[in-house]
Amino acid sequence: MTYNLDELRKRSVVSGTSHNLNSNLNPSPKHEKVTEASKKITEITRTHPTAYVVFASLLLDLLAFTMILPLLPSLLEYYRKNDNQLYGYLANSIKQFQLWIGAPERFTSVLFGAHRRALSDIYGRKPLMLLCATGIAASYGLWAYSESFLLFVIARFVGGISKGNVSLCMAVITDVSNQQNRGKAMALVGIAFSLGFIAGPMIGAMFSRYSDKTGTLWFFAPAMFAMMLAVADILFLALCLKETLPKEKRSTKIINSLSHALDHISIRALFRFSAVENLPQKDVRSLRSLGVTYFLYLFLYSGLEFTVTFLMYHKFSYTSIDQAKMFLTTATAFVVTCMTTITSKYGDFHQKGTVLGVFRSLGALARAVGPIVASIAFWSVGARITYIAGGLLLLWPALMLQYLQL
Numbered sequence: 139m140t141y142n143l144d145e146l147r148k149r150s151v152v153s154g155t156s157h158n159l160n161s162n163l164n165p166s167p168k169h170e171k172v173t174e175a176s177k178k179i180t181e182i183t184r185t186h187p188t189a190y191v192v193f194a195s196l197l198l199d200l201l202a203f204t205m206i207l208p209l210l211p212s213l214l215e216y217y218r219k220n221d222n223q224l225y226g227y228l229a230n231s232i233k234q235f236q237l238w239i240g241a242p243e244r245f246t247s248v249l250f251g252a253h254r255r256a257l258s259d260i261y262g263r264k265p266l267m268l269l270c271a272t273g274i275a276a277s278y279g280l281w282a283y284s285e286s287f288l289l290f291v292i293a294r295f296v297g298g299i300s301k302g303n304v305s306l307c308m309a310v311i312t313d314v315s316n317q318q319n320r321g322k323a324m325a326l327v328g329i330a331f332s333l334g335f336i337a338g339p340m341i342g343a344m345f346s347r348y349s350d351k352t353g354t355l356w357f358f359a360p361a362m363f364a365m366m367l368a369v370a371d372i373l374f375l376a377l378c379l380k381e382t383l384p385k386e387k388r389s390t391k392i393i394n395s396l397s398h399a400l401d402h403i404s405i406r407a408l409f410r411f412s413a414v415e416n417l418p419q420k421d422v423r424s425l426r427s428l429g430v431t432y433f434l435y436l437f438l439y440s441g442l443e444f445t446v447t448f449l450m451y452h453k454f455s456y457t458s459i460d461q462a463k464m465f466l467t468t469a470t471a472f473v474v475t476c477m478t479t480i481t482s483k484y485g486d487f488h489q490k491g492t493v494l495g496v497f498r499s500l501g502a503l504a505r506a507v508g509p510i511v512a513s514i515a516f517w518s519v520g521a522r523i524t525y526i527a528g529g530l531l532l533l534w535p536a537l538m539l540q541y542l543q544l
Contacts, residue, residue, distance in 0.1 A: 186314040189323040191378045192307045193330050198371040199271070199303060200334025202278065202364040205342035209360060212351055217287040263310050264381045266302065271375060273300025275368035282361035285354070305498040312482040312490045313382035321479050328475035408499055409433075413492050414485060421484050425493065427542055429500050432477050435535040436504035441512025442528045449521050474501070 206213075277297030284290040307327060315323045345360035407413065411425045478497065485493045515524045 185319055185322050188314045189311050189326055192310050193326040195371055195375055196307050196330040198367050201338045202367040204335050204338025205364050207339050208342040208346050263383050264379055267306050267375055270300045270303040271372045275365055278361055278365035282358050305495045308494045309490050310382050324475050324479040411496050413496055428481055431535045431538045433500045433504045436501050437508040438532050440505045441508035444509035445512045445516045
C-alpha cells in the first residue's frame with residue numbers, strides 16, 4: 139500500500155496529539171513521587187497547631203504578669219504609708235545596704251524591688267499547666283485584697299511558685315515539634331515575650347494614670363483585670379490544649395523524682411544537670427556547656443539591664459515614659475529562644491521537661507544574682523567601669539557559643 143506525503147503528515151500529527159493527551163491524562167510515576175515528597179516536606183516543616191495554642195496562653199499570662207511593673211512605685215509608696223510592720227523592717231534593712239554600697243537616697247525604691255517541669259514528665263503537661271495557671275490567678279486575687287504588705291508579698295510568692303508555665307510551654311512545643319520546625323515554634327515564645335513586655339506595661343500605665351491613689355485598695359481594678367486574664371488563660375488551656383505527652387512515654391519514677399528534689403534546687407546540681415538521668419556523657423557535657431553559657435549571658439545582661447535605669451535617670455534625667463520607650467528596643471527574646479531551641483533537642487520524651495526545667499532554673503538564678511552584683515558595682519566603682527567591663531565580658535559567652543561542640 140502506498141501513501142502520499144500529505145497523508146503521512148496528517149497521521150503523524152494525529153498520533154502526536156493522541157500521545158500528548160495520554161501523557162497528560164496519565165502522569166508519570168516520577169511526577170507522582172515528586173508531589174508526594176513535597177507534601178511530606180511541607181508536613182514536616184509545618185508548625186503544629188498546638189504551638190499557636192501555647193503562644194496565645196503565654197501571651198495572656200505575660201500581659202497579666204507585666205501589668206504590675208508600672209504600678210510598683212505607687213504600690214510601694216502606698217505600703218510605706220499604710221504598713222509600718224513588715225515594710226518598715228525591710229525598708230530599714232535596705233537602707234543599711236544602701237549606705238554600705240553608697241547608693242543615693244532617691245534610688246531606695248529601685249533596690250527594693252524546678253519541680254513542676256519534672257512532675258510534668260510523670261503526670262503530663264496539661265494538668266501541670268492548668269495547676270500553674272490556677273496558682274497565678276489565685277495570686278492576683280490575693281493582690282486585689284492585699285491591704286497589708288505581708289499579704290502582697292504572699293500574693294507575689296504564690297505567683298512565683300506557680301511560674302512553671304514558661305518551662306512547661308517549652309516542653310509542650312518540644313513534644314509537638316521536630317528538628318525541622320522547632321526553631322519556628324520556639325520563635326513564637328519569643329514573640330509572646332516581646333508582645334507581652336510591650337503591651338502589658340502600657341496597660342498597667344493606663345491603670346496607674348487614671349486610678350485615684352488616695353483611696354483604699356486603689357489597685358483593686360488592675361489586680362482584678364490581671365485575674366480576669368489569668369482565668370481566661372485557664373479556660374483557654376482547658377478547652378484548646380491537648381495533652382502532648384502520651385502515657386506510654388511518661389516517666390514512671392515518681393519516688394525517684396521526689397527523692398532527687400535537691401538536684402532541682404542545689405546550685406551545683408543545676409550546673410551539672412544532675413536531675414537528668416540516663417543521658418550519654420557527650421550530651422551531658424554539651425548541656426553543661428550550654429547551661430554555663432546561658433547563665434553567664436543572662437547574669438551579665440540582666441545586671442546591665444537592671445542598672446541602666448539608674449544610668450538614664452542619674453546621668454540623663456530620663457522620665458519613666460522615656461525609660462519605657464528605651465526598653466522597647468532592648469530584649470533577650472532572640473538569644474534565649476535560640477539557646478532554648480538548641481537545648482530542647484537533648485533527652486527523650488520523658489526527659490524533656492526536666493532538661494528544660496533545669497535550663498530555665500539557671501536563667502532564673504542568673505536574673506536574681508546579676509542585678510545585685512551589677513548594682514553594687516554601679517554604686518561602688520561607677521557607671522563607666524561597670525558598663526565597659528560588662529560590655530567586654532558579654533563577648534565571653536558569645537565566644538563560648540562560637541566554639542561550643544554540640
